Amino acid sequence: MPNIKEIAKLAGVSVSTVSRVLNNHKYVNEQKRAKVLQIIEEHNYVQNSNAVHLSTGKTKVLGVTLPMVNNQYYSTILEGIAAEAAHHDYKLMVCQTNNSLEHERSILQLLANKKIDGLIMFSRANSCDTLTEYAEYGPIITCEANDTTTVSSVHIDHYQTFLIGMEYLIQKGHRRIGYCLGRKNSFNSQHRKRAYEEKLRSVGMTPAPEWAFEDCVTIQDGMEVASKLMQLENRPTAMIVSCNHIAAGLYKEASRLGLNIPQDIAIIGCDDQPIGELLEITTVSSSSNRMGRYAFEMLHERIVNQGKVWEKEEQVLLPVLVERNST
Amino acid sequence: MPNIKEIAKLAGVSVSTVSRVLNNHKYVNEQKRAKVLQIIEEHNYVQNSNAVHLSTGKTKVLGVTLPMVNNQYYSTILEGIAAEAAHHDYKLMVCQTNNSLEHERSILQLLANKKIDGLIMFSRANSCDTLTEYAEYGPIITCEANDTTTVSSVHIDHYQTFLIGMEYLIQKGHRRIGYCLGRKNSFNSQHRKRAYEEKLRSVGMTPAPEWAFEDCVTIQDGMEVASKLMQLENRPTAMIVSCNHIAAGLYKEASRLGLNIPQDIAIIGCDDQPIGELLEITTVSSSSNRMGRYAFEMLHERIVNQGKVWEKEEQVLLPVLVERNST
DNA sequence: CTGTTAGCGCATTCAG
DNA sequence: CTGAATGCGCTAACAG
Numbered sequence: 079m080p081n082i083k084e085i086a087k088l089a090g091v092s093v094s095t096v097s098r099v100l101n102n103h104k105y106v107n108e109q110k111r112a113k114v115l116q117i118i119e120e121h122n123y124v125q126n127s128n129a130v131h132l133s134t135g136k137t138k139v140l141g142v143t144l145p146m147v148n149n150q151y152y153s154t155i156l157e158g159i160a161a162e163a164a165h166h167d168y169k170l171m172v173c174q175t176n177n178s179l180e181h182e183r184s185i186l187q188l189l190a191n192k193k194i195d196g197l198i199m200f201s202r203a204n205s206c207d208t209l210t211e212y213a214e215y216g217p218i219i220t221c222e223a224n225d226t227t228t229v230s231s232v233h234i235d236h237y238q239t240f241l242i243g244m245e246y247l248i249q250k251g252h253r254r255i256g257y258c259l260g261r262k263n264s265f266n267s268q269h270r271k272r273a274y275e276e277k278l279r280s281v282g283m284t285p286a287p288e289w290a291f292e293d294c295v296t297i298q299d300g301m302e303v304a305s306k307l308m309q310l311e312n313r314p315t316a317m318i319v320s321c322n323h324i325a326a327g328l329y330k331e332a333s334r335l336g337l338n339i340p341q342d343i344a345i346i347g348c349d350d351q352p353i354g355e356l357l358e359i360t361t362v363s364s365s366s367n368r369m370g371r372y373a374f375e376m377l378h379e380r381i382v383n384q385g386k387v388w389e390k391e392e393q394v395l396l397p398v399l400v401e402r403n404s405t
Numbered sequence: 406m407p408n409i410k411e412i413a414k415l416a417g418v419s420v421s422t423v424s425r426v427l428n429n430h431k432y433v434n435e436q437k438r439a440k441v442l443q444i445i446e447e448h449n450y451v452q453n454s455n456a457v458h459l460s461t462g463k464t465k466v467l468g469v470t471l472p473m474v475n476n477q478y479y480s481t482i483l484e485g486i487a488a489e490a491a492h493h494d495y496k497l498m499v500c501q502t503n504n505s506l507e508h509e510r511s512i513l514q515l516l517a518n519k520k521i522d523g524l525i526m527f528s529r530a531n532s533c534d535t536l537t538e539y540a541e542y543g544p545i546i547t548c549e550a551n552d553t554t555t556v557s558s559v560h561i562d563h564y565q566t567f568l569i570g571m572e573y574l575i576q577k578g579h580r581r582i583g584y585c586l587g588r589k590n591s592f593n594s595q596h597r598k599r600a601y602e603e604k605l606r607s608v609g610m611t612p613a614p615e616w617a618f619e620d621c622v623t624i625q626d627g628m629e630v631a632s633k634l635m636q637l638e639n640r641p642t643a644m645i646v647s648c649n650h651i652a653a654g655l656y657k658e659a660s661r662l663g664l665n666i667p668q669d670i671a672i673i674g675c676d677d678q679p680i681g682e683l684l685e686i687t688t689v690s691s692s693s694n695r696m697g698r699y700a701f702e703m704l705h706e707r708i709v710n711q712g713k714v715w716e717k718e719e720q721v722l723l724p725v726l727v728e729r730n731s732t
Numbered sequence: 733c734t735g736t737t738a739g740c741g742c743a744t745t746c747a748g
Numbered sequence: 749c750t751g752a753a754t755g756c757g758c759t760a761a762c763a764g
Contacts, residue, residue, distance in 0.1 A: 081741055092751040097743060105749050127518040128464065129741035131455035132756050148484040157475040160501045172499040174487040191454040297679050330683050352624050353680060356657050408757050419735040424759060432733050456757035459740050
């Protein structure tokens with residue numbers, strides 16, 4: 079496997095000229111360009127990317143952190159990013175963090191190591207301070223709201239999402255409303271919870287602890303909520319659930335245990351996963367794919383214009399109620 | 406941001422000593438090691454990965470190609486790989502190919518470019534010849550059977566899978582059996598189809614073209630199959646479906662259109678997606694997660710022992726029937 | 733145990 | 749339009 083030097087020698091030109099041909103610079107004599115191309119072809123020359131990376135200081139690779147790969151919500155965002163990335167010839171380093179602080183930090187470190195040009199974080203375990211610290215090494219975009227003064231984000235308005243869901247349930251006559259949330263301490267969950275409580279109080283109800291389910295992440299978790307609901311004396315008449323797949327678990331298990339939906343219990347979800355559509359679950363939805371695309375665009379802008387001073391920017395996606403048959 | 410040279414100067418040692426400290430080599434005076442570490446700390450030194458990559462010829466990055474990220478079957482394999490990769494400190498470059506020849510080829514090219522140390526292909530669009538050609542640049546593992554003489558694979562025995570499914574349906578008394586397959590020309594599909602036809606003929610039936618559905622990839626595709634089935638005069642009494650999410654689409658839409666399952670039509674799927682479990686769809690399952698783990702292990706062995714001559718190896722996962730309520 | 737030195741392969745001024 | 753020379757930051761063989 080020859081390198082650029084050998085190609086230069088064989089073509090009877092300098093390495094700079096080969097480099098120019100490789101990078102499609104103009105101002106190269108057509109004869110020479112052709113000759114270089116021919117030699118490259120004949121000798122199966124391929125560029126060593128690592129040398130290019132070292133020399134240019136860029137890799138055209140973006141990092142993406144997400145708690146788990148095998149989750150429709152995240153993989154839909156990922157698909158949005160992947161589509162845009164492919165379009166701009168960027169590769170994606172996809173890193174599952176399992177919400178581990180250390181693991182996530184090791185990804186942030188890739189930015190410092192120049193292994194990636196930028197980072198998109200779907201979810202975040204480390205503190206805003208840590209985030210700010212690493213943002214000095216390269217652009218970061220979060221797909222959640224964050225409290226830093228420098229790190230931009232694109233996110234769904236989770237407060238609005240729950241507000242819309244709650245208003246809808248209340249207008250349907252529900253008063254005993256429960257909820258399922260994901261990671262208890264995430265920004266997303268906190269905003270959702272606040273909307274839930276405010277709205278419930280606004281109709282004179284006091285949020286009951288036994289109607290609150292947190293740390294629901296998998297379909298299985300949704301199913302367990304159903305079992306727990308069955309044991310309640312004062313069961314809620316409606317549940318607002320942060321993700322469609324959890325809503326799906328709740329839906330199916332509640333049905334199996336004999337509850338009629340929506341008569342005995344109404345269920346409303348909060349994203350746009352196919353499983354929600356399949357089971358015809360009402361949802362307050364935003365486009366995860368679109369979120370991914372925006373995230374890429376914001377990151378890309380910042381990578382291309384590294385010199386510019388970037389203000390913090392927040393792209394907020396507004397949710398829309400999609401009424402189906404579970405409410 | 407200082408480099409290794411400046412750290413060396415500040416610590417009063419040579420760059421080699423700093424390098425040794427960085428790479429945890431033994432035979433470094435404890436005093437000097439401590440001093441170097443201190444200077445590194447004080448000056449926020451971070452290694453430039455690209456220089457390391459160039460120098461060592463390795464990146465500790467693995468490529469993964471899959472047709473689409475947003476598919477439970479693939480993301481479950483991916484999760485298996487991700488778990489093992491994290492354990493061995495490898496990063497994953499995840500590339501969506503959309504089954505495009507060119508796009509997939511551009512990923513194979515990463516191997517030649519030394520941007521990745523090895524490649525796992527969940528699915529493959531390019532020819533076996535192309536595969537063989539690129540395998541000279543670095544190890545490749547496919548998660549499908551392949552006809553090369555050098556590229557190893559770990560795959561589900563799709564022939565057996567369909568055979569088991571067909572035997573089960575036949576034993577249940579079904580004779581008019583139809584199928585849904587994914588990409589028409591993939592290896593997987595061909596094996597499945599062969600099992601289907603052989604088994605059906607073995608009970609004296611002739612495969613009917615109108616019972617055959619190909620290029621089913623999404624839930625939506627499954628739903629469309631249901632509509633088409635409704636229009637048949639001589640509708641099959643059972644369907645064997647290559648993926649659970651397609652089976653799920655078929656299941657729900659068929660129900661919605663008034664068919665009782667399994668009385669009017671039995672449905673059997675062929676993997677271990679959560680949606681199949683949720684809808685209680687009978688399936689012939691293999692562990693996709695395990696497949697991912699094997700794939701990583703095989704690839705890792707080959708990367709670590711690059712010198713060794715590797716024979717082609719095929720890890721075959723045997724499927725198991727999981728009986729549920731759709732048959 | 734340590735330092736010197738020669739690459740790794742390419743991009744990019746700077747002259748011409 | 750072209751080439752020589754320098755640098756990117758680190759590893760590793762080699763000599764001591």
